[in-house]
Amino acid sequence: MLLSLRQIKRRIRSVDSTKKITRAMQMVSTAKLKHAQDMLFAGKPYYFKMDALLKKLLASAKTATHPLLEERPVKNNFTLCVVTSDSGLCSTYNDNIIRIAEGFINKHGAENTRLITIGKKGFSYFKKRKIKITHAYLGLQGRYSNEIAEEVIKTVVNAFLSKETDEVHIAHTHFDATLKYRPELQKLLNIDRVAEEREVDYILEPSAEKILEELIPAYISAKVKGILLDAFTSEHSQRMIAMKSATDNAVELIDNLTLLRNKARQAAITAEIIEVSSAAEALKG
Numbered sequence: 349m350l351l352s353l354r355q356i357k358r359r360i361r362s363v364d365s366t367k368k369i370t371r372a373m374q375m376v377s378t379a380k381l382k383h384a385q386d387m388l389f390a391g392k393p394y395y396f397k398m399d400a401l402l403k404k405l406l407a408s409a410k411t412a413t414h415p416l417l418e419e420r421p422v423k424n425n426f427t428l429c430v431v432t433s434d435s436g437l438c439s440t441y442n443d444n445i446i447r448i449a450e451g452f453i454n455k456h457g458a459e460n461t462r463l464i465t466i467g468k469k470g471f472s473y474f475k476k477r478k479i480k481i482t483h484a485y486l487g488l489q490g491r492y493s494n495e496i497a498e499e500v501i502k503t504v505v506n507a508f509l510s511k512e513t514d515e516v517h518i519a520h521t522h523f524d525a526t527l528k529y530r531p532e533l534q535k536l537l538n539i540d541r542v543a544e545e546r547e548v549d550y551i552l553e554p555s556a557e558k559i560l561e562e563l564i565p566a567y568i569s570a571k572v573k574g575i576l577l578d579a580f581t582s583e584h585s586q587r588m589i590a591m592k593s594a595t596d597n598a599v600e601l602i603d604n605l606t607l608l609r610n611k612a613r614q615a616a617i618t619a620e621i622i623e624v625s626s627a628a629e630a631l632k633g
Contacts, residue, residue, distance in 0.1 A: 367598035374591035381584035409556030423514040432467035438587040444531040521582035
């Protein structure tokens with residue numbers, strides 16, 4: 349019984365150490381979530397306004413052209429950006445994105461799809477499966493980098509303009525709220541013309557083409573940056589929730605082990621009392 353009691357105490361110390369680690373990680377993820385969330389929400393009004401402005405412009409200037417608006421009748425080559433995390437302990441965050449990416453690859457064919465991976469988890473997964481990865485951006489650890497965002501934008505735009513790829517898509521996690529997010533696949537290029545419910549014939553100066561030359565690059569930049577912030581915010585949120593769950597489970601396990609320890613201690617005391625009582629009775633006899 350003494351050995352069993354020692355084992356229980358050792359187990360309690362081990363679980364308590366794990367609880368301290370998961371609680372610390374939960375606090376770190378909470379701080380990172382707040383920072384990423386502030387950046388995401390600060391940029392959303394700008395992107396929404398940019399998106400609405402572009403839709404209205406394209407609806408009004410139906411004959412206006414731009415290289416990034418080109419709809420190719422035959423699509424043979426596709427580029428898919430996959431945004432995952434560099435580290436684990438974030439529940440099903442990476443699994444959901446990888447599942448969407450695999451569905452895209454199966455639909456269009458591995459031989460026709462080139463990947464751009466942002467995050468080590470997606471890179472490692474698809475590298476093992478011999479999927480062609482043209483660019484990989486690792487080591488961000490859920491921190492937004494404007495330099496990386498601009499590099500991704502430059503890479504996909506150049507690939508589309510040079511006709512190395514006919515469409516560009518991005519698989520990422522969309523953040524709705526702290527407890528609500530969903531994996532999503534978005535088309536980045538070419539930019540689709542979406543019909544407005546109420547079309548207005550605007551007077552455009554100097555011309556629709558000149559305005560599109562300035563507006564479209566700004567729109568692409570805002571969209572990619574928003575997608576990355578969406579993904580990183582979702583990552584920190586999911587890791588925070590996972591670590592909170594792990595901490596709660598550790599607390600529950602410690603409570604159960606403490607109860608078990610008390611029972612074992614009580615059993616040992618009872619056994620000793622019985623031995624003393626038996627000895628006393630034996631001496632009387």
